[in-house]
Amino acid sequence: MRFEAYVAARYLRASPGQTFLTVGAVAIAVTVVVFINSLIGGLQIRLLRDNIGSLPHVTVRPAPPDPVPLQDVLPAEPGTVHTSRIQKLSEIRRDLENPEKVVAQLSLFEGVTALSPAVRGQAFLLRGSRRFGVTVSGADPPRQERIVGLQDDLVAGRWLDLGPDELVLGFRLAGDAGVGLGDRVRLVSAEGVTEVFRVAGIFDTGSNAVDQGQVFLTLRAAQALFRTGRNVSSIQMKLREPFQADRVALSIRSSLGYEVDSWMQEQAMFVNGFRAQDQSRMMISFFSLLASAFGIASVLIVSVVRKSREIGILKSMGTRDRQIMGIFTLQGLFVSLLGSAVGCGAAWLLLDFLSGIRQVARFGKTDQLFPVSFDPSLFLYAAGAAILSTMLASLLPARRAASMNPVEVLRGE
Amino acid sequence: MSEPVVEARGLVQIYEAGTTREVRVLRGVDLRVLPGEFLSVVGQSGSGKSTLLNVLGALDVPTSGTVRIDGIDLAGLAPDELADVRNRKVGFIFQFHHLLGEFTCLENTLMPLFLRGGTPSKAEVGRVKELLERVELSDQLHKRPSQMSGGQQQRAAVVRAMAASPRLVLADEPTGNLDSRSGARVFEVLRDVARQEGVAFLMVTHDQRLAGQADRCLRMEDGLLSETACPRPGD
Ligand SMILES: Nc1ncnc2c1ncn2[C@@H]1O[C@H](COP(=O)(O)OP(=O)(O)OP(=O)(O)O)[C@@H](O)[C@H]1O
Ligand SMILES: [Mg+2]
DSSP states (O other): OHHHHHHHHHHHHHOHHHHHHHHHHHHHHHHHHHHHHHHHHHHHHHHHHHHHTTSOSEEEEOOOOOOOOHHHHSOOOTTOOOOOOOOOOOSOOOOBSSHHHHHHHHTTSTTEEEEEEEEEEEEEEEETTEEEEEEEEEEOHHHHHHHHOOGGGEEEEOOTTOOTTEEEEEHHHHHHHTOOTTOEEEEEETTSOEEEEEEEEEEOOSOHHHHHHEEEEOHHHHHHHTTOTTOBSEEEEEESSGGGHHHHHHHHHHHHOOEEEEHHHHTHHHHHHHHHHHHHHHHHHHHHHHHHHHHHHHHHHHHHHHTHHHHHHHHHTTOOHHHHHHHHHHHHHHHHHHHHHHHHHHHHHHHHHHHTOEEEOGGGOEEESSOOOOOHHHHHHHHHHHHHHHHHHHHHHHHHHHTOOHHHHHSOO | OOOOSEEEEEEEEEETTTSTTOEEEEEEEEEEEOTTOEEEEEEOTTSSHHHHHHHHTTSSOOSEEEEEETTEEOTTOOHHHHHHHHHHHEEEEOSSOOSOTTSOHHHHHHHHHHTTSSOOOHHHHHHHHHHHHHTTOGGGTTOOGGGSOHHHHHHHHHHHHHHTOOSEEEEESTTTTSOHHHHHHHHHHHHHHHHHHTOEEEEEOSOHHHHHTSSEEEEEETTEEEEEOOOOTTO
16 A cells, blocks of 8 residues: 555645645535535524424323224114214313323333423413413423423523412513513413412513413422323423434334324424425535536546556556556545545634624524534534545546556557 | 576467457467577567567467466466566566656656565665666656656666566667667666576667677567577678
C-alpha cells in the first residue's frame, strides 16, 4: 500500500488544479448534505415539539366491551333464525382498573420513556354566575410533566408541586373567567360532584383550544371529581422515538387487548408532511453525492487516459494490476477524505452563523430563526457517505487503468 | 556451461487470429541467451522485433511456444506472477516515453524497487546512484523529466532498467533518439554493466556500428529469427 499511496499522493500534488476541483466537489456535496439535514432536521424537531410536544405519543384505554351477536346468547331453537345487527356501545364511562399494575405492564414495552395514569372528563368551571365548559385532566404533575411539559409554558404560579385542592388553567380561560393566581373557582363534573380549587398556575401553550378549555388537577382530585375511585380513564405514554408510536400501539393492543391510540393516527396529515420532508432531504442528499461522484469519476477517467503511457511503463516494471487500481482508488480516497474535512468545516461555519440569527418569539423571548440541529453524527454520516460514493466513483477509472494492455499503450509514438 | 537466462522455443505470435486481417508476426522463433551475453537484433520496420521483446519480457503472451526466463516457464503464470517476473528478472528500455513525469530522475530510477512495497535498501540506492554517476547524471538526481534533455532522460531510463539487478535487459532502439556520440556512451555503460553482472542483454537497433559490437547478431525476417554475421568496422 505504501507504493500506491506514494504514487497517488504524487499524482494529486502534481495537478493541483484538478485536485482542487475534485476536493471542492466532495466538499460542496458534504456541506449540502450536512446543511440540508441540519436545517430540515432542526425544523422537524421544532415542528414535532410544537405539534406533538403536548400530546401523549400513545394513549391506553380499557378495551370496549365487545357486543355479542344475539344467537350466541339465546339458546338455539330448531327452526328459528336470529338476525342481529352489531352496534358498538359508546359513551359508557369505562375505567382502567388497577392503573399501577397496567403501568408496570406497559413500561416493559420497548422505547417507553414516560407513563402517566390520567383521569379525563368534562366539567363546568363556575366563577360567580358564569359557567365555562372545560376539559379536566387529572394526573400526578411530575409524571404528567414528562408527557405534556406544562412547566415551560407556565406564565405565572406553580405546577409541579400542585396540591389536591389546586388547579392550573390556560391564560385565555383565566382571562375569560377573570381569575388570577390564588383565586378560588368551582368545578362541577358531569357526575354531579362539585369541588372548590385555588388557581395555582396559569399557562400559555400557544394552542388556543388548550389555553381556553383545559384545566389540570392532581390525579387524586380528578378521581374524586369524576368518582372513579382508584381507577383512571387512560394511561398516557411518551416514547423515545415518536414515530414508533403506531408500532408500539399495535403491539400493546395485540398483546394486552387494550384500546390503544397513537398520535400518528390522529395526526395523519402531519405525519405525511413529515415523511415528505424526510424524503426530500434524502433526495437532495442523494443527488448531491451522486453529482459529486459523477464529477470525480469523469475527472479520474480523463486522468487515467492521460496517463495511459505511464501506466504502461509502470506495468512493464512489474507493477501489479491491483497496485495500479490502488493508485487510482487511493486518489479517490484522499480526495474524499480531504473534501469531507473541508465540507464538514464549511457546514459547521455555516450552521454556526445561521443558528446565531435570532427572532422575537412569545413573551418577548428571542428564538432561533433557523432551528439548526447540531448533530455530530450527521457530520460523520455525511462524510462517510461522501467517502463511500467517491470510492465507488473511483473504482471504474481504477479498473480501467488496471486493465490497460501495456503492449498496446506503449506501441508507437 | 551455465544455464541460459532466456530460452524461447517455437514462439508464434498471431494478431487478429481467424479474421481476414490476421497478421502472423512470429512464425516459430527459437532463442537461447546466456548470462553476460550481448545480442543485437536488426530487421525491417514491422518485422516483429518489438513483438519479440515484449514476449520475451513477459509483457505479452505468445499465441504458442514457450519462454523460460532464468529457468521459470512463463506459460501458466498468473498475471501477478508475470508482473513479478518483469519486476525481478527483466529490465525494459523503450525508444520513447521513458520516465514518469511526476517523479524526479532519482525517484524514476528507484521505481522498480519502490513498487516491491518497501523502501529500497542502502545498498540498492547506492548501486543506483553509482549507475547514475556512470551515465553522468549525478547532477540531475532531483530534476523532473521535463527539466532534462532527451538524452538525459534516456540515460535515466537505462539506469532504471538496471536498477533492480535484472537477469535480462531488453532494449528497443535505446539509442534511437540520441546523437551518435552519447548513444555510444550509453551503449558502453549498458554493455559493461551487463558483462560485469552476467546480465543477458538483447538490443534492437538500426545502428550498424552498435549492432556490430554485439557478441552475436540476429536478424528478424519473415517472422523468423536467424543468426547473421555481425557487421564489423571496416566492412
Ligand atoms: N495488436 C496488434 N494487432 C494487429 N497487428 C499488430 C499488433 N501489434 C503489432 N502488430 C503488427 O505486427 C507487426 C510487427 O510489429 P512490431 O512492432 O513488432 O514491429 P517492429 O519490428 O518492432 O517494427 P519497428 O522497427 O517499426 O519498431 C507489424 O506489422 C504490426 O502492424
Ligand atoms: Mg518496434
